[in-house]
Amino acid sequence: MDDRQLVILLNQMTLEEKIAQLQQLAANFYEGAESGGQITGPMEAMGMTDQMIESSGSVLGLAGAEQVIAVQKAHLRKNRLGIPLLMMADIVHGFKTIFPVPLAIGCSWDLEEAERSAAVAAKEAAVSGVHVTYAPMADLVRDPRWGRVMESTGEDPHLNSLFARAFVRGFQGSDLAGDKDRVAACIKHFAAYGLSEAGRDYNTVDLSERHMREYYLPAYRAALDEGCEMVMTSFNTIDGIPASGNVKLLRELLREEWGFDGILISDWGAVKELIPHGVAEDEAEAALKAIRAGVDIEMMTACYVHQLPALVRDGLVDEKLIDESVLRILKLKQKLGLFENPYRAADPEAEREVVFCEEHRTAARELAVKSSVLLKNDGVLPLSRDQKVALIGPFARSGDILGPWSWTGSMEDAVKLETAMTARVGADHITVAEGSGIETMTEEQWQEAEAAALAADVIVLALGESSEMSGEAGSRADIRLPEAQRELLLRLKALDKPIAVVLFNGRPLDLGGVYETADAILEAWFPGSEGGAAITSLLYGDENPSGRLSMSFPVSVGQIPVYYNHFNTGRPVDSPDADGRYVSQYLDIPNEPLLPFGYGLSYTTFTYSEPVVSSGIMSKDQPLQVSVTVTNTGTVAGQDIVQLYIRDISGEVVRPVKELKDFAKVSLLPGESSEIHFTLTEEQLRYHHSDLSFVSDPGQFQLFVGPNSRDVKSHSFRLEKAAVENIRHVLS
Template identity: 70%
Template sequence: MKEQKLTSLVNEMTLDEKIAQLTQLATPFFKGASDGGQITGPMADMGITDEMIENAGSVLGASGAKEVKNIQRKHLEDNRLGIPLLVMSDIVHGYKTIFPVPLGIGCSWDLELAEKSAEIAAKEASASGVHVTFAPMVDLVRDPRWGRVMESTGEDPYLNSEYARAFVRGFQGNDLTTEKDRVAACVKHFAAYGAAEGGRDYNTVDMSERELRENYLPAYQAALDEGCEMVMTAFNTVFGIPATGNKKLMRSILREEMGFDGILISDWGAVKEMIPHGVAEDEKEAALKALTAGVDIEMMTSTYVKYLKALVEEGQLDESLIDEAVQRILTLKEKLGLFENPYRGADEELENEIVMSAAHREASRELAAKSAVLLKNEGVLPLKKDQKVALIGPFAENGDILGPWSWLGSKEDAVTVKEGFLQKIDPSQLAVAKGSDIETITEEQIKEALEAANDADVIVLALGEDSDMSGEAGCRADIKLLGAQLELIQRMKELGKPMVSVLFNGRPLDLHGVWDQTDAVLEAWYPGTEGGAAIADLLFGDRNPSGRLTMSFPYSAGQIPVYYNHFNTGRPKGAPDAQERYVSQYLDIPNSPLFPFGFGLSYTEFTYGGMKLSREKMTCEDSLEISVTVTNSGSVSGEEVVQLYVRDVSGEVVRPLKELKDFEKIKLEPGESKEVSFIIREEQLRYHHSDLTFTSDPGTFIAYIGGNSRDAMEKSFTLLK
């Protein structure tokens, strides 16, 4: 069905039918759902009629080939023009086979594996009847108090952009029309949701347009350049206007400047939320503002179906805007082949064969191992397989290691840390105790922990956050480990035995009471279905940790936001002529984070030397090669992430102290060296000026190469114009 036929179909539709296409309803509304379309609770108050359901354009949260087929079949029986539903779901870091949370995936610095994780998620989801996933989330985040930081890949616009591309490629493949085992991606949340004030979900975002364009828009643009089919609006304000009703943001920037011609969908309830935001007096005004701004699909509120028709009849809204939105929705349905086969990839037999298959679980295990970051190791790791180990903590036997966006993931399917350890050592060598709950501790629990640790050679503490403590609405002001677990560490430390902390969490934490009290710290994040197996691989040395942080760990929550690519001040701490007091500093804590962006340890050592530039001066037509020799100076094979940063010493506006420009992950055997080279071109030195033009300035630049954003070699060069 070509564009002309789609236009004809739009012309056949009544105004009510067109408006219903712009409405997304949850699975329980539909007759073919397993609960038979019985609506209860808040959904019953939405005022949705049978006619609206019969003409709705998309369904939210349906899954399972059998149920999706039932819903689609029943819908087509009732829909006058036989227009199929789009089936959309939250498949963020795995469908049923769960991978690490995206912040963990980011720390792998492995774009190929990230793409593979999205491809596997798409294959499982498509076989289960899903057409669209609400992923990737590419919001740049600098505040770990925000619960949804776990859904981001970190604090750097360049790296986030590379992951945005990888995830979109993985979800969508090369051609959605022919590749029935892929799903359409929906990039979110447009725009700047990760900058919510105070790290509090749904809160205000207030920044300059220059800052928005410089740091926050690049990852969305990268996803669109990769062909992402949909965009989701953010809950927050931008330029003082909620994103969902922001015409400048959506029509001018997203569609006209960034070239997006796909479907724009609101987040859950965001259209109606313009009323409490204070920019719409009632639902009717909210509907008008959202559609005028370019929102094609309203998710889970009913302002469109209630008021768009009246707005058209009253002359406040041009019906052509509705037609435009419907055309975009039908275009995606056509691209997915739903008019020819409304069931697309839904296949019960294939679903049973591939969902949670051994190959998919193995990929999850590999990515979980590569996502974990070794933050400290005072000679206690790797563990020896003839040691007696006490595994203690609320996550020792806990399957809650999937993360808060593992929609269909099952804790029962997750490999726990205990199960992972028993894949490595004999049960007689392992003693296990809970030690504490996540938030509480009892003397009986401490007694059991002390007994378990009594004969052990080493204590491994499995600690962290309940998954409800992060994710959407999982914001925390105090980001230390909970007091009960800090007490457990103290009680175990009294035994004087080597201690390892393994952390399960969805955000960078304030690690006081952990890193300073234990001999080794492994940040495992929420590692997914095979998490316990991957952790055992790392702790016992069958894999060498290679993860590197993509978000700084604060020394204290009082520093937040703390990030590597910050500006200098007129009175920087540590400057040669700086006074002792009158500089930009805290009196009670360092300015620097506890662990910087790019940081991570290995069981081997890497040394850098021989940094050189191919030239000291370059023009706009030239390129500059920067190289360094990296040597594995340790005794085991390992992977290093070689990172290139650049500083623009003097710009028209203040420039960051460092900006990541490229990286390469290399594997070296003991004693092996490799020369790693990067190319710098003039376009990589461009930035948004005060007038929002995107150009470079002539002058001095400093190139840095190292294993993290703090520890790097440097050389300067000059750009001539």
């Protein structure tokens, strides 16, 4: 079906049929779904009629080839014009084969592996009947209290942008129309959802437009530049207006300025939530504001189907807005080939072969290795094969290592730490005890743990959050490990045995009481289906940790938000002219995080030379060449991530103390050195000025090179004035 035929189809539709295309319903509304026999309650609650369902445009949360085919067949029998449904679902970090959570993937700093994870997820989802995934999430996050931080790749706009592009490439491929192993991607949550006040989900966001453009919009824009098909609105307000009814944000910025003409979908219930937000009196006003803002699909509330017909007939909504939205939806169905084959890649036989296959599990295991970050190691790791190990903790045997948004994954199929460690060294070298639950500890649990620890040479202590403590609606004010687990660690420490802690969690934690007590800490995050196998390979040195933090770990929750690219203030704590107390500081803790952005240890050590810069002056046509020599000064092979930062010393508005501009991975044998090269251009020095122009300033800059944002070597240079004047002239 071509574009002309789509217009003909659109013109054949009644107003009510058009508006029904804008309605997204959960699977239990449809005949053929496993829960489809229980639609009466949801239908009555939402006031849905049979005709509305028969004319609806998309389904939420349906997967499984046989089920998708059954629902699509039943729908096509009833739909007057034979328009197929779009099947959409949250395939965030894997379908059946679950990869590490996105925050962990961000810590891999590996764009190829991120793309591969999305491609594997797309292949499994597509063969199971899914057409669209609500991923990736490009929200920049600086507050680990927010549960959805696990869906982000961290606190840096540049790194987040690169990962957003990589995930879109993985989900959609280079030919979405022709490649049935791919699914359409939906970037979310537009916009700035990661700045929710107090880290509380669904809460208010308030920031300047300049700040939003500088830090919070780049990753969404990067995803769209990569060809992302859809955008999802956020739950929060922007400048006092909820995103789903925000004309300036959606129609003026996203549609008109950026030129996005794909589908814009609300998050679950967000259109009707304009009422409790306080910008709509009733469903009619909510529908009016959302459609005028440019929201094409209303997810799981029914303001559009109930209110838009009358709003159109009363002249309050131009039917052209409805037609534009419907045509966008039809075009995606056309691109996916649903008019020719409404079942697309759904294939029960192929599904059994593809989903959770060994190739995909290998990919998940390799990424879990690269996503884990060694936070501390006082000579305890790697373990040796002949050591007697006491594996203790609530995650020693747990399959709850997949993390939130793994609804099609299986905890039972997840590789547990006990299973993998026992397979690696034999049952006679491993003694397992729970020690405590996630939030409770009994005396019986402690006695079992104490006996195991006393008989061992070393303790591996598997601690963390349950998956329910993270993810959507998983905000926490206290981001320490639960008290029972901290008590378990302290009791074990008193036995005078070396302790290596393995952390399973979906956010940076306040590690007070843990960091100083443990001898080693391996941050495994929620590592996915192959988590136990990946962690075991790291614990025993079969693999060398190479992950680096994409989000800072606070000293205390009282620091939050704490992030590396902060402003200096007029009274910085390290100013030589500062007068004791009267600087920007805490009296009881340092300003700096416990562990900074970019940080991570290895089983080897690396040294960096002073950076060598090609010139002290940068011009428009003459970028700087920056080189640094990295040497492996340890005894085993390892990989480091060399990071390049800059600082604009004097801007038109204040600039961060550091900004990531590039990075490179280097793998070195013991004693081996490698010279790493970066090219730094004038374009990389640009930023949003007070008038929202995106240009650079002439003057003094610093560049920094190092293994993280804290431990760097610096060099100064100047950007010549003529370069900036020329750029301003071209842009104007």
